[in-house]
Amino acid sequence: MTTPDGSVPARLDRLRRARGLLTPAELLDLADQGVTVLDPFSVIVSRRVELGPENVLHPGVVIECDEQSHCAVGPGNVLYGGTRISATDGGRVTVGARSLIGDGGTRILAGAHESIVVGDEVRLTDGAEVLGDSLLGRGSQILGRISARSVELAAGLPYTHPDPDGRGGVLKGLGRVSGVLVAAGDVLYDIGYDLSETEPERQRLYHPEAPRLGPGPTLERLTAEHAGGVLAFERENRDFFASSVPDRGDEYFTPDGFADRHRALLAEQADGSCHFHVVLNSYGRIVGRVNLVDVADGGAELGYRVAEADTGQGVARAAVEQVLRLAAGSYGLSSLTAACSPRNEASRALLARTGFAEVGERLVDGETVVAYRRAL
Known part of the structure; x- marks a missing residue:
């Protein structure tokens, strides 16, 4: 037209x-x-x-x-x-x-x-x-x-x-x-x-009720490449962690302060005195940390922390069970110890479910905590 x-x-x-x-x-x-x-x-x-x-x-x-x-x-x-x-x-x-x-x-x-x-x-x-x-x-x-x-x-x-x-x-x-x-x-x-x-x-x-899809959490030995993910994990959960354990301090959360600390951890791991791990969800995101520190005479101290959004989902138990297998196999350890506040019922229950037994009390940073031990 x-x-x-x-x-x-x-x-x-x-x-x-x-x-x-x-x-x-x-x-x-x-x-x-x-x-x-x-x-x-x-x-x-x-x-x-x-x-x-x-x-x-x-x-x-x-x-x-x-x-x-x-x-x-x-x-x-x-x-x-x-x-x-x-x-x-x-x-x-x-x-x-x-x-x-x-x-x-x-x-x-x-x-x-x-x-x-x-x-x-x-x-x-x-x-x-x-x-x-x-x-x-x-x-x-x-x-x-x-x-x-x-x-x-x-x-x-x-x-x-x-x-x-x-x-x-x-x-x-x-x-x-x-x-x-x-x-x-x-x-x-x-x-x-x-x-x-x-x-x-x-x-x-x-979205706390949303499903979790894909395989369960996996454990990776800490590397230099994990630095950014670990810092993000610690920053996002700082207040949550500080409610149950002493805060790491402001310097730790700065780029330079964290980088120095991360290098120090890798040096400790390289000399065999510690074994550090990150916990990854099915999408490759860091949702927890599980560490074995003060390795000596066939033993080590277990420590772990899980992101606030991932608590109560079995992440901590799955990660601890994986590190127990590593401790007995790849790391050649014969026993592990652990400690937690008597008020931390969730952590105490997890240690009991993964085979740890109470062995008394001890003093950590001025606080009386419950001590645990597990043979491997």
Whole structure:
């Protein structure tokens, strides 16, 4: 159908072409590639944008890309009204597949020499904004009016997965945040002006009844590569651990202080005086520590701690049983000792279930504790 040059459709086409944008008719023609544009008059898409099949663009979606920039949207995404994706002045935006973007408004803006990568099955809602050099891994989420600059959300499973320990990293709340890394299974949640100093928490804390899927916890001997995971584990559970054992002190939780302590532990392990272990869940996240210290004359002292979100799930017992087998086999030990506060009923019950017997009391850091022993 032809229209006079002065008609509204013709004028609209000329305006869009002059700005490097697809015309309404060309947006409708995207249906031949499997792209659904629900309102071609309110949707704005640059000609330079690479659109995969099976995308759905709701009314009011804007995807901009100038001649110096790159923008690609993979297959199967849903872009809701209020979504704006922009790559300008040499910026790059890459969106993976099957993501839900913009329910309640979302902006993804890459400027000069910035790169934003949005993985598969990501969810961005309720006014989320992504800026700078950012990486949103598979299954990650930003929920709420958060302006996130140069962040990394670790990849994991999507939000629909029943086990929160396996989901991608999450930002949630209201405010701004920059330069943070949120691990898989974690959520950084706060309502405030700047969330950058907020400590991430386990998503499971908000879903305590969620199932735990996959194989049980596994034990790994401590290495230098575990440092980052151990520090995150200790930071996240500091208050929880301090409620039952003496706190490690502020210096321990600083990057330099922790690095010094971690190197010292590895040196003790190398000379055979200690055996340190981390406990990993089925998604490779550190959820506990089990150690054998003061190795001498065929014996050693057992110590362990488990993340708050993983208590009462059999993690500690499984880890202790694994280290008992290592102690008797690989480490050649003949007995182990342990100690716990008389008020710590859960720990006392665990030691009894794993074959330890009470052998009296002793003094540790000025506190009277119950002493235990187990032959191997």
